[in-house]
Amino acid sequence: MTDNCILTDKQITNKTRRIAYQILENNVNEKEVILAGICGNGYIFATRIEAILNEISDLKTTLCEVHINKKNPRETISTSIPKESYENKSLVLIDDVLSSGSTLIYGVKHFLEVPLNRFKTAVLVNRNHKKYPVKADFKGISLSTSLKEHIQVEFSENSSRAFLN
Numbered sequence: 001m002t003d004n005c006i007l008t009d010k011q012i013t014n015k016t017r018r019i020a021y022q023i024l025e026n027n028v029n030e031k032e033v034i035l036a037g038i039c040g041n042g043y044i045f046a047t048r049i050e051a052i053l054n055e056i057s058d059l060k061t062t063l064c065e066v067h068i069n070k071k072n073p074r075e076t077i078s079t080s081i082p083k084e085s086y087e088n089k090s091l092v093l094i095d096d097v098l099s100s101g102s103t104l105i106y107g108v109k110h111f112l113e114v115p116l117n118r119f120k121t122a123v124l125v126n127r128n129h130k131k132y133p134v135k136a137d138f139k140g141i142s143l144s145t146s147l148k149e150h151i152q153v154e155f156s157e158n159s160s161r162a163f164l165n
Contacts, residue, residue: 006151007141007162012124015140016045019122020052022138024059026120027090032060034091036079038107039067041096044155045124049094062086066093066107073106083114090118096153098123098139101132108134125151125162 007015027033033053037046043065050061065080079086093107104121111119122138127145143164145151150165 004164005161006143006164007125007153009159009161012140012153012160012162015124016048017052019124019138019140020049020056023049023092023120023122024053024057026137027059027118030059030090030117032062032089034062034064034081034086034089036064036066036086036091036093036107036111038070038093038095038103039065040070041153041155042066042094045096045122045153046094048155049092049122064091066110068103068107068110070103073102077106077110079110086111086116087114088117090120091116092120092122092138094122096123096155097125097127097151098130098134098136099127099151101130101134104136105132105134124153127151 035046035050037043050063053061067078069075120137123136124140126136126139126142129147153162
């Protein structure tokens with residue numbers, strides 16, 4: 001399986017840091033940014049971005065977990081914080097992999113029901129085969145893969161990796 005490794009732990013750390021700087025640069029005039037991680041790996045990735053943002057800046061960050069059924073994203077979407085907490089603020093919707101775009105686009109739809117100052121998306125891996133017209137504003141790596149291939153990200157404290165299956 002190591003032959004199919006597309007991102008090592010060090011590469012993931014570097015790409016996460018770069019995305020954190022991009023989010024900071026994009027929100028230079030904001031007082032607070034909401035980091036909305038899609039449940040599972042998206043939320044883990046959001047916590048890593050938040051840790052770096054807290055290290056490099058005084059920008060207030062608030063983590064939000066987005067509960068979405070990835071197999072059926074049309075089901076009701078909920079968040080770990082109330083809508084009033086992110087209303088009229090800058091928000092970044094975060095996931096680990098952008099594959100077909102269905103999870104991200106339904107997440108975007110959920111947040112568009114609330115007025116926001118700024119809305120961006122961030123992913124660690126952006127696949128170039130999307131069914132939906134959604135893009136990642138901040139991305140770690142873009143890959144052109146076949147439709148049969150699957151990208152898996154494994155986050156752990158000691159060694160994180162991204163694999164192509």
